[in-house]
Structure formats: C-alpha cells, structure tokens
Amino acid sequence: xxxxxxxxxxxxxxxxxxxxxxxxxxxxxxxxxxxxxxxxxxxxxxxxxxxxxxxxxxxxxxxxxxxxxxxxxxxxxxxxxxxxxxxxxxxxxxxxxxxxxxxxxxxxxxxxxxxxxxxxxxxxxxxxxxxxxxxxxxxxxxxxxxxxxxxxxxxxxxxxxxxxxxxxxxxxxxxxxxxxxxxxxxxxxxxxxxxxxxxxxxxxxxxxxxxx
Numbered sequence: 001x002x003x004x005x006x007x008x009x010x011x012x013x014x015x016x017x018x019x020x021x022x023x024x025x026x027x028x029x030x031x032x033x034x035x036x037x038x039x040x041x042x043x044x045x046x047x048x049x050x051x052x053x054x055x056x057x058x059x060x061x062x063x064x065x066x067x068x069x070x071x072x073x074x075x076x077x078x079x080x081x082x083x084x085x086x087x088x089x090x091x092x093x094x095x096x097x098x099x100x101x102x103x104x105x106x107x108x109x110x111x112x113x114x115x116x117x118x119x120x121x122x123x124x125x126x127x128x129x130x131x132x133x134x135x136x137x138x139x140x141x142x143x144x145x146x147x148x149x150x151x152x153x154x155x156x157x158x159x160x161x162x163x164x165x166x167x168x169x170x171x172x173x174x175x176x177x178x179x180x181x182x183x184x185x186x187x188x189x190x191x192x193x194x195x196x197x198x199x200x201x202x203x204x205x206x207x208x209x210x211x212x
Contacts, residue, residue: 006088007028008091010052011100014122027076028072029047029072031092032047033052045058047072051072073090087116088116092121094120105129105198108129109129126200126201128199130191131195134190134192136190141201142185143182144183145202146179146180147198148173150195160188164181171195
C-alpha cells in the first residue's frame, strides 16, 4: 500500500472521500471539525485556527501565527514532506473563497514541482497538477475534463482518449483551449513535455485516490 498524506482543509469537505487505512492524516485548521464530524482523529493538527476560533485539544498540534506567509494547507503539505510523503490527497481545499481555491492550485503546483503528486478532492470537480509528465485515467471514465496551463506556457501537450485530442500542442495562460473536453470511455492520457498543467475533472468519473 502506498504511503499517502491525507490533508483535511476548511473548504467544502467531501465525506465520501474519507482517509484510507494507512494514510497519515493532517487536519489543517477547519479541517479538524470536518474530521471530527466523521469521528476521525487526525495524526497531526496544524494551523492558526481562525476558521474554528479555538485551538483543538490534541496531543500532536502545531499552532502557527495568523500573520504568516504559508496558508494552513501549505503548512500541512510541508509537514507531509518533512515526513517523506510524496502522495497527497487534499479534501476540503475547494469551494468557499476563490482566493483560497487559487492558493490551493498553487499548492498543487508546489507539490508537483517537488516531484510529488497531489489531488484536490471536490464535488462535483476534483483537480490535480502535472509537471513535465503525464496522468492517466482508466477505461470507463466519463464526463467533462478540462486542462489549463499554469504559471507559463505548457509545451508538448498531448491528449489522447478524449473527444478532442491534442498532439504536441502548446497551451498558454491567455487562451482556454483545453476547457470542456470529454472522456469517451476509453483509457485517457494527458501529458506535457515542458511546463505545468492543471487538470480538472468531474469527480464521479474516477475516484481521486486511484490517480495517486
């Protein structure tokens, strides 16, 4: 079984994507309340606790100042890296404030830039990032999938097994060429030779945990 770091954030939490046995579970601020509602005790709690307005009683807790450079989710990711995790599931990192959602996309970019993998679990959409590499979806996937460049041009983008394929294309931040593609039911592969892609798909078509 892969060693995964499961992070619960303060955004829209998906109870049908709970931690799996063997996951190292970190509650980031308000994510503690989401886990408590499911009777799940995290291994570690981090944050400034401005979301839940109180510091939880937990034997393994890191309290940060409110005025800091890292978000609570980024603090949790750093703790995961410090424990040698390279596969991250982030539940509760979408929805709510748009600036927090954008910040969590940057967290994904940070994860893949460190040769690790991460997924933002959400309903109805989940998100991952790919840097100088590829991601595959299994046979039977259905629904909408969108692909965007992130942080500059994404070169050598190839999409196969989708309704609208691409071959060695360049995606830019100034034109949304990759929006609203569709799975066909065939195995699908999305790759980029140089650059970073943000991949957003309908969560019902594939369990996020299978992707990492």
